[in-house]
Amino acid sequence: MAGQTEFSGFPPVRVDLTGLVENPGESHAVSGRVEADSYRVGEKEYRLTDGVSYDVVFTNAGDGVLVSGMVRAHAEGECDRCLEPASFEVAGEIQEYYLFAEPDDPDAYEDDFEVLGQDRVIDLADSIHDAVVMDTPFVVLCQPDCKGLCPTCGANLNLGDCGCSSHQVEEHAASDDNPFAKLRDLKLDN
Numbered sequence: 092m093a094g095q096t097e098f099s100g101f102p103p104v105r106v107d108l109t110g111l112v113e114n115p116g117e118s119h120a121v122s123g124r125v126e127a128d129s130y131r132v133g134e135k136e137y138r139l140t141d142g143v144s145y146d147v148v149f150t151n152a153g154d155g156v157l158v159s160g161m162v163r164a165h166a167e168g169e170c171d172r173c174l175e176p177a178s179f180e181v182a183g184e185i186q187e188y189y190l191f192a193e194p195d196d197p198d199a200y201e202d203d204f205e206v207l208g209q210d211r212v213i214d215l216a217d218s219i220h221d222a223v224v225m226d227t228p229f230v231v232l233c234q235p236d237c238k239g240l241c242p243t244c245g246a247n248l249n250l251g252d253c254g255c256s257s258h259q260v261e262e263h264a265a266s267d268d269n270p271f272a273k274l275r276d277l278k279l280d281n
Contacts, residue, residue, distance in 0.1 A: 101127045101143070104215040108207075112151040119149045125219055130166075132227050137168040140178075145219055147185055155190040156207060158215070162222045168231050172239035173247050177231045183222030189213060 104125055111119045125143040129136055147160030162183045170177040189207040207213065238248035246253035 100130060101125050101216040101220045104145070104219060106147075106149070106213050106215060108149060108156065108211040108213065112149050112156060115151050115153045117151045120146070121149070122146045125216070130220065130223060132224050135168060135231075137166040137227065137231075140165045140167060143181075143219055143223055145185070145215065147215065149213075152188075154192075154194075155188055155204065156213070158185060158187040158189065158213065158218065160185045162219050162226075164223060166223075166227065170233035170237055171230050172232060172237040173249055174240070175233045175247065175249075177233040179228060179231060181223050181226045183224075183226035185215070185218045185222045187213075187218050 102125065104123065106121055108119070111117075123145055124141075125145065127139050127142050129138050131137075141164070143162050143164040145160060145162045147158055150157045150159070162181065162185060164181040165178065166181055167176060167178045169175070188204040190204050191207055193206050234249075240246065241248055241253045241255050243255040244253050246255075
């Protein structure tokens with residue numbers, strides 16, 4: 092992750108651990124804000140109204156440093172159903188592990204890890220970005236019961252019924268393609 096801030100698009104968030112968390116069990120907390128305007132998830136772009144705040148704790152776990160914490164942000168984008176503005180809150184988790192030295196057997200570690208450099212500096216930009224992306228909803232809606240757009244005329248159905256669906260039902264009932272069309276001529280006795 093370190094050195095990949097071009098990927099995240101977030102500015103560097105470097106934390107120098109020199110002289111900190113030197114002994115197993117020691118912790119050091121850091122809070123701050125990343126001044127970022129937006130981020131992308133696939134083809135979608137979301138605006139960050141006030142950047143991303145973070146609270147992380149660096150803990151010496153004996154053979155490395157465990158980084159754990161939370162990120163929070165308010166994001167705005169486009170509703171996936173009606174294309175109107177939509178917003179949501181992000182509350183993602185950070186959990187990274189940095190070993191003090193390259194392990195003899197990297198396969199002995201179940202989770203991903205990185206090696207803490209000699210400068211003892213960790214750049215959190217990618218971890219913060221990943222936490223924001225992972226907590227972004229797969230489907231963003233302007234409201235939980237968004238009705239979307241009419242597939243026929245494109246009207247926003249949240250603003251009212253456009254009449255296309257009732258018109259299509261009438262047309263389909265009157266057409267010969269309707270499997271019940273033969274019943275139209277059926278005469279029933281009272």
